[in-house]
Amino acid sequence: MKLNTRHLLAITDLSQAEVLGLVERAAALKTGWKNGYRPRPLKDKTVALVFQKASTRTRVSFEVAAKGLGGSTIFMTDKDSQLGRSEPLKDMARVMSRYVDALVVRTFGHEVVEELAAQGSIPVVNALTDLSHPCQVMSDLLTVSERLGDVKKPVYAWLGDGNNMAHSWLEAAGVLGFELRLACPLGFMPNPAIVERARDMGARLTITGDPQEAVAGARVVSTDVWASMGQENEAQARRQAFAGYTLDVALLRRAAPGALVLHCLPAHRGEEITEEVLEGPQSVVWDQAENRLHMQKAILEALLGPEE
Ligand code: CP
Ligand code: NVA
Secondary structure, three states: OOOOOOOEEEEEOHHHHHHHHHHHHHHHHHHHHHHHOOOOOOOOOOEEEEEOOOOOOOHHHHHHHHOOOOOOEEEEEEOOOOOHHHHHHHHHHHHHHHHHHOOOOOOOHHHHHHHHHHOOOEEEEOOOOOOOOHHHHHHHHHHHHHOOOOOOOEEEEEOOOOOOHHHHHHHHHHHHEEEEEEEOOOOOOOOOHHHHHHHHOOEEEEEEEOOHHOOOOOOEEEEOOHHHHHHHHHHHHHHOOOOOOOOHHHHHOOOOOOOEEEEEOOOOOOEEEOOHHOOOOOOHHHHHHHHHHHHHHHHHHHHHHHOO
């Protein structure tokens, strides 16, 4: 499938049909791959991964996805490029556009991916910014669809920080119109502009300071670290602020029977989630991590593959 958007900076760049189409295509690639299906839509294409923050899953899944689809990759960080020596983004965007076919970018400020997209002439994919993590939530939707079918139907709960992951869930709720309940402590609520836009788009939202209220009867329960990358020096203060937000067996019991537990990983066992829940029968985190690979393939194919 081809997308109407040239870049994937946020889930709101996609229509509902495109989100569902990518989930369907990722599922088909996953099954097909295991049966020897080897499409090569990225033949002769090069994807540069520009990462200003650490990564295991996103980096490796994008590299393996691009190569699996017949393309090649270049991995760059601040340390080994002129990015770390303050070369203007507009210069980098124009130069890279002459060498490679797409940029997959993990960075701090969201304005970095916006500027690279605006100044270059190749697709830019948000591989996580402080504001959002769209590729992760896209693959989380694949995980939900595998277990529950229709991704628009379940009630979703989000526990903890109103962070980049929470924002992408809000954007998904807006595009798909599903019910999402977020429990965040005061001072750690999601960005009000993203909440408002999601509501305007049709998300059914509850935002509360009570984790039990958010989880009650939910079919999908997600959480994430309390201190994201770049917030390491706030970790101690955040541990105090998030007391009562640990996803443990008692809290999970309030969700719908057999509710799915999602965590994008890496996890801090004993903080936002207990070992028992993360490793327990309701946790789908390993499928969720695997699905990054299949969703990255669907995304790269849709942005870079030949016209149908
Ligand atoms: N979930 C996720 O984005 O993991 P990485 O930081 O390892 O890429
Ligand atoms: N919110 C986390 C997600 C890591 C994949 C972070 O930004 O560090």
